[in-house]
Amino acid sequence: MRKMKRVVGLFLMFTLILSITACGSKTEQKADKEADVQSEETTQETNTEDGAGTEPVTIKLFTNLPDRTTGQGFLEQQIIDKYMQENPNVTIEIEALQDEAYKTKFTAYTSSNNLPDVLSVWGQPAFIDPVINSGYLAELNEADYADYNFIPGSLAGFSKNGKIYGLPRNTDIQVVFYNKKLFADNGISVPTTMQELYDVADKFNALGIAPCSIDGKDKWPLAIMYTDFIMKLTGDNTLLPNSIGAKDLSDPNFKKAADAMNELISKDFFQKSFTASDYGASRNLFAQGKAAMFYMGSWEMSMATDEAIPEEVRNNIGAFNLPSPDGAKSKTTDLSAWNGGGYAVAEKSPVKEEAIKFLNYIYKPENWAKGAWQNGICIPAQSYEEYLTGNETEVQQTLTNLLSQATNISGTPINDCGTPTFKTTSEDLSQQFATGMIDSETFVSKLNEALQ
Structure with missing residues (x-):
């Protein structure tokens, strides 16, 4: 702390x-x-x-x-x-x-x-x-x-x-909130690798519980997830801003990050029709215990003290850093974080x-x-x-530890790195990519075109 x-x-x-x-x-x-x-x-x-x-x-x-x-x-x-x-x-x-x-x-x-x-x-x-x-x-x-x-x-x-x-x-950190009770009741451990995350998704899907909720309708969380994968894959927080500044996304890691994101989506990691689910709906899915995880920013740590959320959920909220893809160069303590x-x-x-x-x-x-x-x-x-009072919630303690132990932070997400026009286009493309309308190569190619 x-x-x-x-x-x-x-x-x-x-x-x-x-x-x-x-x-x-x-x-x-x-x-x-x-x-x-x-x-x-x-x-x-x-x-x-x-x-x-x-x-x-x-x-x-x-x-x-x-x-x-x-x-x-x-x-x-x-x-x-x-x-x-x-x-x-x-x-x-x-x-x-x-x-x-x-x-x-x-x-x-x-x-x-x-x-x-x-x-x-x-x-x-x-x-x-x-x-x-x-x-x-x-x-x-x-x-x-x-x-x-x-x-x-x-x-x-x-x-x-x-x-x-x-x-x-x-100070915003992108994390995976999780329902500790749902995990414990079903004998599921918190994943530390991407393969373990895939396995967790399979187990919750088999139980009829959405593995993870996300606000896909508003698009920006999808762009943040892509940024998270860039950071987790490379461990390099200069790659994105330098590439945006140079208007050049030809580095192969941009496609690799898209591939990693696509792989996670293909495992039915998110709720059904997640690209049509807005912020309130995705939050409520987790808050009502109908999703085991919620991919969102640290500002949602307030769920642990929100009396509108059922007690068995709000008293059992934890958080963990999204695991790194296989072959990643990053450390497990590299974070997607910004102001x-x-x-x-x-x-x-x-x-x-x-x-x-x-x-x-x-x-x-x-x-x-x-x-x-x-x-x-x-x-x-x-x-x-x-x-600090010593009476912090567990999720407060976890987030503070993640931040204090961070070896690297991503900085501004990709959708907010450029012009307002690039923001709109990158978010639209992120949603199209998440729905499978375009593949990884086309996604990165169109992002690069939008920078020109």
């Missing part, structure tokens, strides 16, 4: 892989920037002096966390409520949509250049580069975050030319200073990092070692 120095080193390496100048030079502080409100007492004092801070302010928050009762949406709502209590002149209006609907509405907002004040963003080139280049996001002051304990490298995807335009919420979602402020926000103050409040370590970890919600992008 206490191996954060290794994590720091890995994410610093991640920064270099992305070839982004991340926070290297200090931006000048704006002379007219107001000091952060440090406590409720300070806020109350400010509100009573010469009427300062008493003018009503409305902040519009556009978020991809629609569930306000569990997980990250619950924590986000807690922080919002606390902020409004401490700042009674501030009202925060929330618009919350699931990822895909969110991105569609986000595009509509950018088309009219009328973004809400604070908004969810993804620190990956396919999403954030166009909005930074178009001047839609406000520059943040690096000095504000000197004591926020962001893991080195975690700000890289939200930065450009030494300037910061957003902040990450999480993804976060928040930013709109450059043209009419309440930009207050919006930035609220953004900074979200990320005070005692707010997001502490709340995310101690409520078992996700792995924050800020150091959380001081918030």
Whole structure:
């Protein structure tokens, strides 16, 4: 649990892989920037002096966390409520949509250049580069975050030319969640090799239980799985970004990774009609005990504390790293991991200073990092070692061990490495490949064409 120095080193390496100048030079502080409100007492004092801070302010928050009762949406709502209590002149209006609907509405907002004040963003080139280049996001002051304990490298995807335009919420690891009770009741061991994973699929299929659920309808999990296989096969986290940058996927490992993914799919590893199953349906299949495994990101560790999930499932959730294909050069401790979602402020926000103050409040370590970890919600992008309690769920402990012991991390998944157009095409191709519409060679060839 206490191996954060290794994590720091890995994410610093991640920064270099992305070839982004991340926070290297200090931006000048704006002379007219107001000091952060440090406590409720300070806020109350400010509100009573010469009427300062008493003018009503409305902040519009556009978020991809629609569930306000569990997980990250619950924590986000807690922080919002606390902020409004401490700042009674501030009202925060929330618009919350699931990822895909969110991105569609986000595009509509950018088309009219009328973004809400604070908004969810993804620190990956396919999403954030166009909005930074178009001047839609406000520059943040690096000095504000000197004591926020962001893991080195975690700000890289939200930065450009030494300037910061957003902040990450999480450290994301792609893993296989599994139902320990289903495994134990049927005498099935956790697989450590790809052949063992095939055998596990056969056993659960024979029992009439879906071996593993995945969100195939939304496509991006399939692209992440392909990235996972690239990393697991090669153990080289520079191959993908370098090849994307060179617009050349001719390295034979890209086809080998596709072959390995195809082999797993051919073993009926996923639920029937998995490419028509969306996020909610695939999650529920696992949460209701109808699938033995769930291939998804570490943000779903909150399932272990979600009281909407039956007790016999939520109390028996474990996680393991996807095994490497036969003949792989990677180590069993190489991970598919990255920093993804976060928040930013709109450059043209009419309440930009207050919006930035609220953004900074979200990320005070005692707010997001502490709340995310101690409520078992996700792995924050800020150091959380001081918030360990000894009462962590087993899945929390497992994920922290995976991260602290990692020998290599993949970085940004393939679908988010390039342009928005490449993102759409690569995700479409990933789904076509998963359904068997195209073979491995055609899949890689079309991905390469999409880069040109």
